[in-house]
Amino acid sequence: MTLWSITLATLKKDIRLEWRSKDALNSMLFFSLLVVVIFMFSFDPLAEESRHIVGGLVWVGFLFAAVMALNQTWARELRNQVLDAYRVSPAPANALFLAKALGNFIFVGVLEALMTPLFVIFYNLRVLGPAWQLIPVAILGTWALVVNGTFFAAISLRTRSREIMLPLLLFPISIPAVVAMVASTTAILTGEDSAHFYIVLLLTYDVVFTTACLALFEKILHAE
Amino acid sequence: MPVPDSIPRAITVHNVVKQFGRFAALRGVTAEFDAGRFHAILGDNGAGKTTLLRALAGLAQPTQGSITIFGKTPHEACRDLGYMAHPSLLYDEMSGMENLRYFAGLYGIAGHAENEDARCEEVIRAVGLDPALTRAVGQYSQGMRQRMSLARAILHDPRIVLLDEPFSNVDVNSAREMVGLLKGMRDVGKTIFVVTHQAALLEGAADEFVWMQAGQIVDRTSSVARPGLQ
Numbered sequence: 001m002t003l004w005s006i007t008l009a010t011l012k013k014d015i016r017l018e019w020r021s022k023d024a025l026n027s028m029l030f031f032s033l034l035v036v037v038i039f040m041f042s043f044d045p046l047a048e049e050s051r052h053i054v055g056g057l058v059w060v061g062f063l064f065a066a067v068m069a070l071n072q073t074w075a076r077e078l079r080n081q082v083l084d085a086y087r088v089s090p091a092p093a094n095a096l097f098l099a100k101a102l103g104n105f106i107f108v109g110v111l112e113a114l115m116t117p118l119f120v121i122f123y124n125l126r127v128l129g130p131a132w133q134l135i136p137v138a139i140l141g142t143w144a145l146v147v148n149g150t151f152f153a154a155i156s157l158r159t160r161s162r163e164i165m166l167p168l169l170l171f172p173i174s175i176p177a178v179v180a181m182v183a184s185t186t187a188i189l190t191g192e193d194s195a196h197f198y199i200v201l202l203l204t205y206d207v208v209f210t211t212a213c214l215a216l217f218e219k220i221l222h223a224e
Numbered sequence: 225m226p227v228p229d230s231i232p233r234a235i236t237v238h239n240v241v242k243q244f245g246r247f248a249a250l251r252g253v254t255a256e257f258d259a260g261r262f263h264a265i266l267g268d269n270g271a272g273k274t275t276l277l278r279a280l281a282g283l284a285q286p287t288q289g290s291i292t293i294f295g296k297t298p299h300e301a302c303r304d305l306g307y308m309a310h311p312s313l314l315y316d317e318m319s320g321m322e323n324l325r326y327f328a329g330l331y332g333i334a335g336h337a338e339n340e341d342a343r344c345e346e347v348i349r350a351v352g353l354d355p356a357l358t359r360a361v362g363q364y365s366q367g368m369r370q371r372m373s374l375a376r377a378i379l380h381d382p383r384i385v386l387l388d389e390p391f392s393n394v395d396v397n398s399a400r401e402m403v404g405l406l407k408g409m410r411d412v413g414k415t416i417f418v419v420t421h422q423a424a425l426l427e428g429a430a431d432e433f434v435w436m437q438a439g440q441i442v443d444r445t446s447s448v449a450r451p452g453l454q
Contacts, residue, residue: 009329013315020317076315085313085376088281090302091330224285 003098006091010099015106017076024069024107031068032115035061040122050123055185058119059178062112063145067167069107070149073100074157083157086221093218097150101213104146112138128191137184137195140202144177147206151213154220177205232294234259234384234415235280240289242275242439249275251439252289257417259294259383262410264426264448265419267436273419274310276436277386280417281307293384303331306382310389312373316362320348320372321355324379331380347375352401366393374402384415391422403429423448 018024039057043049077083086096119125127134149170156165184198235257242250250272257263265273278284279291282298282305293301307313314323324344333343345355351371361372374390385406391399399422406416407429418426423433427448435443435450443450 006330009326013318013326016322017315017317079316080314081309081311082313082315084283084307084309085327086330087283088302088305088307089327089330090332222285 003092003095006095007098007102010096011102014073014076014099014103018072018103018107024072025110027068027072028065028107028111029114032061032065032111033118035064036115036118036122050125051128051189052186054119054123054125055182055189057123058116058185059141059181061115062108062142063171063174063178065111066104066108066145066149067170069104069111070146070153070170071163071166073104073150074153078157083221093221094214096221097154097213097217100154101143101147101150104150105142108142108146109138112142125189127189129188129195131188133188133195133199134185136199137181137188137202140199140206141177141181141184143206144181144202144209145174147210147213148173148177151209151217151220154217158223173209177202180205232259233257234261234294236292237276237280238290238292240276240279240286240291242272242279242284243287248439250279250286253439253441254289255434255441255444257415259415260410260413261431262406262416262426262429263418263432263434264423264430265417265434265436266421266423266448270438271436272439273436274388275439277307277388277417277419280384281305281386283307301384303380304383306377306380306385308373308377308385308387308390310392312361312369313376314361314369314372317360319358319360320353320364320375321345321357323361323372324348324376327376327379333380343379347379348372350378350405351375352398367395367398370394371398371402374405378409382414384417385409386417388419389421390418391420391425396425399425 035057043053152169153166156162156169159165180198180201184195184202187193187195187198233256237253237255240250240253241248253276265276267273275284279286280298282302291298294304298305321344324347325340328340328344333340348355351374353368353371353375361369364372370390370393374387377387378385390402394402403425406418410416418430420426431446433445433448434441435445
């Protein structure tokens, strides 16, 4: 019984539950689709303008959509108080946290893979900078959203209005990451600046917050 | 009645207080429980039975006092504890086998998939269910869910089994079968704690009846009838 074997077992269980219920994916997809359509009709931008604004639209849309998945993650553990079964077991707390964060990363990643082509089509996008850099930005940016989101969703579990509490906790602390995601995406789309600094910033943000979340999660899990 | 020294102590509870805000659910509970015995915890609603059980399971941290289980803290002794709560502690969307396989993984049971499956099937049969049942737990009847919940609690073969209202919403025959199973576990040396309002079911099965009132243990008897009380 190792950290990774339990992480993998919990991740498989979460993917199985999501596959059967599709609670998180459906709500995220519909929400993102609405964001794409509403913004398109609101701005109706030219291709040149799109390159400057779409980085912000994409990431803010994904951030709001991710909150839905993050709330679902722990809601499953509250039904029938299943979380107590984990708490009384000898399984390490961090295995649960990593599994939840990885699960959310996969769900938000699937959402991004499905929604990105729509953004490209609706906003008539063409990348002028090094397009391959969008891959590290997407990976690091998504991890930045889900690692803190998973942690703060666990904190807000025991509050009465947790759906409201999660964004209140998550959004302020995500500002540096969101700024780096938007700036790097805009830099890559327009080809006007280098995204290197923002990618390093995202990497640093991810390392710092992943370490902090792993260090503190056991306290959160066993808090009453 | 003094207990002979040869019977080892399973659990020692020393001056345990548990506060929820200004409300004290446990008020200085001190008790020792012997290993290999069947303890029934009885009392009115709000007497502190469930809080005591949760404290023994390590789910409720005492505000004051200490609990030792075979000389260890509840958290350290988690492999020795099996806990069944009032809710099922099972995932409604998964079948019984899928649930147990997941929890077997958390306890590192057997380590090999075939052994793990064999153990899961064994406990499911032990509680009177069919391991081949593919229905999701959410579609089980309340009684079946209680049985599956018991199967989850005893899956890792714990030395101490803590059960909170295991017979609620279960028909009398099924409840008697569950009592028989618990008696059998006691007979092979397990220590059983059952919180229940259906004390009559445990007459002749439980070795000790622990009576709680207003967050304290007020009496411990060997029969469900309390001397001096109607």
